[in-house]
Amino acid sequence: MRAIVLVGFMGAGKTSVGQALAARLSWSFEDLDRRIELREGKTIAEIFRDSGEAAFRNAERKGLSELLEELRSGPRRVIALGGGAFIQQSNFELIRAAKIPTIFLDAEVDELWRRCRRESAETSVERPLLTAAADFNGLYEKRRPYYLRASMRYVTDGKTVAQIAAELIEALGLPASEK
Ligand code: S3P
Numbered sequence: 001m002r003a004i005v006l007v008g009f010m011g012a013g014k015t016s017v018g019q020a021l022a023a024r025l026s027w028s029f030e031d032l033d034r035r036i037e038l039r040e041g042k043t044i045a046e047i048f049r050d051s052g053e054a055a056f057r058n059a060e061r062k063g064l065s066e067l068l069e070e071l072r073s074g075p076r077r078v079i080a081l082g083g084g085a086f087i088q089q090s091n092f093e094l095i096r097a098a099k100i101p102t103i104f105l106d107a108e109v110d111e112l113w114r115r116c117r118r119e120s121a122e123t124s125v126e127r128p129l130l131t132a133a134a135d136f137n138g139l140y141e142k143r144r145p146y147y148l149r150a151s152m153r154y155v156t157d158g159k160t161v162a163q164i165a166a167e168l169i170e171a172l173g174l175p176a177s178e179k
Pocket of ligand 1: 011083
């Protein structure tokens with residue numbers, strides 16, 4: 001297993017769980033949004049503002065294919081995707097062709113909304129698609145069937161990041177600190 005990909009809606013904990021998982025496995029951690037920001041020299045919010053969502057999706061697809069290419073020779077990685085990446089058919093197919101296991105981090109939509117609101121109050125992270133609660137719920141419902149195409153679904157409600165990471169390692173049959 002060269003990599004694990006975490007998918008799910010905004011607020012699912014893809015980045016924090018991904019970091020914890022990578023630390024326990026002694027693998028590298030890769031956040032696709034961060035890669036896009038470095039590649040484009042702009043924040044995700046700036047890309048949306050200056051060039052629109054379609055341009056962001058383009059950059060996302062390029063970033064993902066570049067990253068999957070690097071997996072052939074680079075270190076093992078835990079990869080966190082942005083909330084819309086797995087919805088795009090081309091990205092889904094790239095990941096499937098690379099035979100990388102995908103984990104859908106799921107939670108009640110109210111909980112996802114609360115986490116995102118809390119995060120935007122406490123940090124400078126701007127989520128262009130975090131608008132009204134009704135739109136957030138609608139987008140979640142629309143995307144859920146796509147997330148369910150992941151190889152595994154894991155419900156995060158009421159669990160700590162450390163617990164989630166430990167349980168996922170067990171579920172994947174990976175020994176912690178495997179090199
Ligand atoms: C998006 C989610 C964001 C980021 C971008 C678009 C989405 O990532 O990729 O704002 O379409 O749901 P997070 O899921 O990490 O917030």
